[in-house]
């Protein structure tokens with residue numbers, strides 16, 4: 001059976017891991033000396049090897065015959081853990097189980113010693129998604145863990161973790177892979193798979209994957225097959241207009257005031273079947289990153305921009321004056337809001353591009369200056385916080401927009417009695433796709449179920465995974481997903497891939513939870529009624 005590449009190539013031992021040498025050396029050494037910590041924190045962006053390292057470490061510390069710190073992969077312990085049948089190892093994704101009951105249930109089992117292995121291991125992925133109450137429950141266990149207990153917490157956003165948790169963990173920062181490391185590994189994978197690829201094609205994939213190995217393998221998967229040599233053209237076709245390079249070209253046309261080129265790019269975009277509103281969102285995000293690069297300088301970390309990209313943003317920002325960049329950003333955010341009401345979203349986009357390339361109209365000048373000083377004030381605030389510039393959603397500056405949809409839980413519209421629940425249809429579709437279209441399954445499995453509304457099933461993609469949102473929206477892949485939905489009981493189902501909107505204030509939810517629990521403390525649970 002054909003398996004998705006990123007599964008086939010998931011490292012099984014520390015020796016298999018690409019890069020992250022310092023981390024691998026330390027962990028290996030701990031296994032060798034038996035000095036295992038009670039809590040590890042693995043930080044790093046998507047696809048940098050956190051979960052793989054967590055699984056390898058889990059096996060290694062329980063392995064009956066470890067080899068130089070690596071799990072043997074053959075003993076009973078290794079095999080049981082590998083098959084997912086071990087009662088001593090729990091893997092939990094906090095993104096979907098962030099409620100306090102679930103973590104409490106897990107923590108209640110801490111008191112039972114491991115049944116088979118030496119250590120009982122809890123791997124909690126995306127741990128920053130836990131609620132405040134769940135963190136408190138976890139903290140209690142971390143304060144006095146039983147001798148056999150090991151926690152491996154993984155997160156893409158360590159800054160969202162309470163300091164009380166951070167201080168109890170041994171922290172490891174997983175760096176993004178360089179383009180060379182990715183291209184090198186892809187080349188190895190291609191050769192081992194008996195296929196051929198042009199080096200430029202692999203470099204292009206490495207660039208699009210932005211430091212994530214899993215993403216790189218998923219893109220490669222979508223370009224492979226057919227027994228042909230993988231060329232740069234194949235990769236471009238697979239990526240379509242989905243990659244960051246397209247945004248750079250578009251912004252470049254705006255910077256040079258080249259309206260003709262901007263319109264040509266829009267034409268390409270429309271032929272690729274891209275959604276205008278989504279594209280305008282991406283453009284605004286891109287312009288905000290340019291602004292951040294302009295204000296912070298190339299030395300600072302930009303959220304959502306990989307190390308190799310940093311220089312590109314700083315370079316492109318130099319093509320704009322600060323005032324011009326503000327104006328174009330302002331225009332793009334207005335256009336984004338206008339697409340909601342306009343009959344032709346494409347016209348809105350084209351008018352935006354031409355305005356952005358032109359000179360400001362004298363009549364609008366007063367209003368513009370006012371708007372600019374308003375935006376400048378806001379940017380000064382942002383500058384003070386540096387990193388928050390890109391994360392700030394457009395809503396703050398575009399009051400016309402309605403509130404961003406909450407990422408979870410997904411609300412489903414009602415279905416006729418007796419028919420299958422949308423979530424079940426979704427899960428069955430995933431199983432089917434996994435069997436029939438493994439290359440699609442790779443990226444699709446990284447999305448979360450985003451709810452069912454009026455015949456449309458939504459997949460939610462986390463920030464950083466936009467490239468797959470766009471690929472799966474293409475006419476090449478979307479119909480296959482819709483067919484699988486139909487086959488799984490969703491008659492006439494449509495599929496839509498959407499980006500998960502980052503929450504305006506990550507603390508807001510926690511604050512709400514805190515004030516809610518103090519209300520309950522004051523008045524008693526039965527007196528407090530919670531309305532949405």
Ligand SMILES: [Zn+2]
Pocket residue numbers: 062063064065066071072073074075076077078079
């Ligand atoms: Zn073993």
